[in-house]
Amino acid sequence: MARFLARxxxxxxxxxLGVSVIVFLVLHLAPGDPAxxxxxxxxxxxxxxxxxxxxxxxxxxxxxYVTWIGHVARGxxxxxxxxxxxxxxxxxxxFKATLLLTGTALFLSTVGGIALGIASARRANSLLDRLSAxxxxxxxxxxxxxxxxxxxxIFSLWLGWLPASGxxxxxxxxxxxxxxxxxxxxxxxxxAASITIIARLTRAAMLEMxxxxxVRTARAKGLAERPVVWRxxxxxxxxxxxxxxxVQAGYLxxxxxxxxxxxAWPGVGTLxxxxxxxxxxxxxxxxxxxxxxxxxxxxxxxxxLYAWLDPRIKYN
Amino acid sequence: xKVVARDDRRSDQLFRHLSRNRLAAAALLVIALAVxxxxxxxxxxxxxPDTVETASRxxxxxxxxxxxxxxxxxxxxxxxxxxxxxVSLLAGVGTAAAxxxxxxxxxxIAGYYRGWVESLIMRFTDILMAFPFILLAIAIVxxxxxxxxxxxxxxxxxxxxxxxxxxxxxxxTVREREFVEAARALGSPDRLILARxxxxxxxxxxxxxxSLDVGAKILTTxxxxxxxxxxxxxxxxxxxxxxTGRQFVILSPHVVLLPGLAIFVxxxxxxxxxxxxxxxxxxxxxxx
Numbered sequence: 185m186a187r188f189l190a191r192x193x194x195x196x197x198x199x200x201l202g203v204s205v206i207v208f209l210v211l212h213l214a215p216g217d218p219a220x221x222x223x224x225x226x227x228x229x230x231x232x233x234x235x236x237x238x239x240x241x242x243x244x245x246x247x248x249y250v251t252w253i254g255h256v257a258r259g260x261x262x263x264x265x266x267x268x269x270x271x272x273x274x275x276x277x278x279f280k281a282t283l284l285l286t287g288t289a290l291f292l293s294t295v296g297g298i299a300l301g302i303a304s305a306r307r308a309n310s311l312l313d314r315l316s317a318x319x320x321x322x323x324x325x326x327x328x329x330x331x332x333x334x335x336x337x338i339f340s341l342w343l344g345w346l347p348a349s350g351x352x353x354x355x356x357x358x359x360x361x362x363x364x365x366x367x368x369x370x371x372x373x374x375x376a377a378s379i380t381i382i383a384r385l386t387r388a389a390m391l392e393m394x395x396x397x398x399v400r401t402a403r404a405k406g407l408a409e410r411p412v413v414w415r416x417x418x419x420x421x422x423x424x425x426x427x428x429x430x431v432q433a434g435y436l437x438x439x440x441x442x443x444x445x446x447x448a449w450p451g452v453g454t455l456x457x458x459x460x461x462x463x464x465x466x467x468x469x470x471x472x473x474x475x476x477x478x479x480x481x482x483x484x485x486x487x488x489l490y491a492w493l494d495p496r497i498k499y500n
Numbered sequence: 501x502k503v504v505a506r507d508d509r510r511s512d513q514l515f516r517h518l519s520r521n522r523l524a525a526a527a528l529l530v531i532a533l534a535v536x537x538x539x540x541x542x543x544x545x546x547x548x549p550d551t552v553e554t555a556s557r558x559x560x561x562x563x564x565x566x567x568x569x570x571x572x573x574x575x576x577x578x579x580x581x582x583x584x585x586x587v588s589l590l591a592g593v594g595t596a597a598a599x600x601x602x603x604x605x606x607x608x609i610a611g612y613y614r615g616w617v618e619s620l621i622m623r624f625t626d627i628l629m630a631f632p633f634i635l636l637a638i639a640i641v642x643x644x645x646x647x648x649x650x651x652x653x654x655x656x657x658x659x660x661x662x663x664x665x666x667x668x669x670x671x672x673t674v675r676e677r678e679f680v681e682a683a684r685a686l687g688s689p690d691r692l693i694l695a696r697x698x699x700x701x702x703x704x705x706x707x708x709x710x711s712l713d714v715g716a717k718i719l720t721t722x723x724x725x726x727x728x729x730x731x732x733x734x735x736x737x738x739x740x741x742x743x744t745g746r747q748f749v750i751l752s753p754h755v756v757l758l759p760g761l762a763i764f765v766x767x768x769x770x771x772x773x774x775x776x777x778x779x780x781x782x783x784x785x786x787x788x
Contacts, residue, residue: 337749442723446746457728457729460641465642472638472639476632479632
């Protein structure tokens with residue numbers, strides 16, 4: 185296991201390097217001068233010169249990259265031009281909010297999806313199973329941001345049960361209760377599509393496992409239905425489920441951008457979008473890099489989970 | 501001649517499949533109507549989608565002269581939805597097609613030539629897939645600058661790795677088969693082998709992937725427009741209509757509900773047809 189982890193960590197190097205090259209290059213794609221794009225058409229020559237020197241834009245591209253990655257390795261993501269603050273601090277602060285939102289959504293979609301999938305598999309073609317199939321079709325076709333707005337209109341504006349936006353109430357808020365109340369709608373919105381995907385996959389994996397000989401044996405020896413389903417079938421169905429949960433984690437990290445925008449949730453997603461509209465390249469770079477890195481780590485965690493779940497995956 | 505005969509059988513099969521699968525047939529009808537309306541928009545008796553009429557702002561559906569009401573600038577919503585269909589459908593089909601062409605070409609090259617070319621292409625796709633796709637699209641738009649064209653380029657770039665992986669996998673198995681070896685032994689040039697002997701094997705998996713991809717691409721384009729990174733005002737597009745209508749959702753929910761419904765119904769129809777195509781072409785699901 186330790187050797188497997190060490191090898192996976194070694195593989196991580198090239199991927200991280202590639203990710204950093206892409207993040208760096210992508211923001212230098214613009215055909216024009218980034219300094220001009222950032223400062224707008226009305227900037228004077230001295231300001232442009234100063235910004236070019238400050239960002240190192242007067243250097244060749246590969247020198248710029250090496251300088252940038254050197255700073256990144258030391259935890260320096262540059263200064264936000266728009267907020268006039270170091271990017272790292274700002275991004276990490278916002279990352280907590282994104283992590284809370286995606287973590288909650290991942291928890292909801294994993295627990296909800298597996299429960300729904302098992303229930304559908306145990307009663308295939310029942311009303312619940314069909315409803316779950318329709319829900320998965322709807323989940324794949326509905327724009328997340330639209331679902332968010334609809335939920336907000338119903339539960340915040342019409343019924344007044346939950347707050348419509350932000351992370352805490354502007355006046356008198358701040359407690360855990362307040363945070364949870366603000367978290368409900370964004371988390372459900374973000375999790376909705378993933379629940380249905382995980383449910384469909386769990387159903388398929390469970391149906392396959394419940395038809396296997398060892399399940400028949402377990403039943404034949406008089407084992408109760410609960411341990412048959414939960415201990416025997418589910419444990420073996422977990423590998424494909426873990427795969428799809430890993431994919432969904434990445435989807436949620438990305439999809440959080442839209443959900444955060446709908447609910448004005450103060451996460452990295454909204455920060456990146458604001459950064460783009462304010463033409464703040466260091467801020468956008470920092471935000472994208474942090475989310476991409478966390479996605480790479482999620483994939484590493486999923487691979488490690490495989491090895492733990494299935495001893496046959498012999499790490500070579 | 502043989503190829504034509506086989507194609508006839510395929511379309512016959514599709515027709516029979518659709519007549520049995522009423523849901524997919526209805527979905528196909530919805531798509532046909534949306535495409536027709538989008539194509540015919542300039543000739544339909546619709547109000548100008550960009551004409552501002554401040555006197556009749558936020559009229560509810562059913563108002564005289566505005567069957568679906570008006571938006572915050574008094575622009576006719578029905579007209580904007582129909583014109584928006586042009587943008588949204590074009591963006592969906594265009595980005596999926598561009599991603600497919602790019603991905604299929606790179607996958608073919610990687611799978612057929614192997615060696616360092618394959619390593620280079622596949623490592624590049626691995627790295628692109630190390631990003632959550634919408635985030636990478638956002639980053640590319642940030643570099644290129646907001647706008648529909650740039651958003652479409654970004655979505656096509658983000659979308660090609662799936663096709664590249666799929667095609668490489670198929671090519672890797674096909675290239676070892678006897679008929680390819682025979683063609684190579686007979687001295688056929690690579691181009692001919694790829695086009696005549698390898699490409700036909702890609703048709704089914706790529707068509708299935710494409711038909712399921714268009715809807716996803718429409719959703720992504722709408723998402724970027726919603727964030728203000730795609731279509732720029734005053735052009736109508738379902739995603740941007742949703743974004744601007746959001747501020748008026750309490751007074752006039754229809755401004756947000758209608759474009760969202762348009763996206764939802766279209767993507768749902770595309771997914772249903774995509775599922776039907778997959779059931780027809782993918783032997784594994786057909787057997788199931």
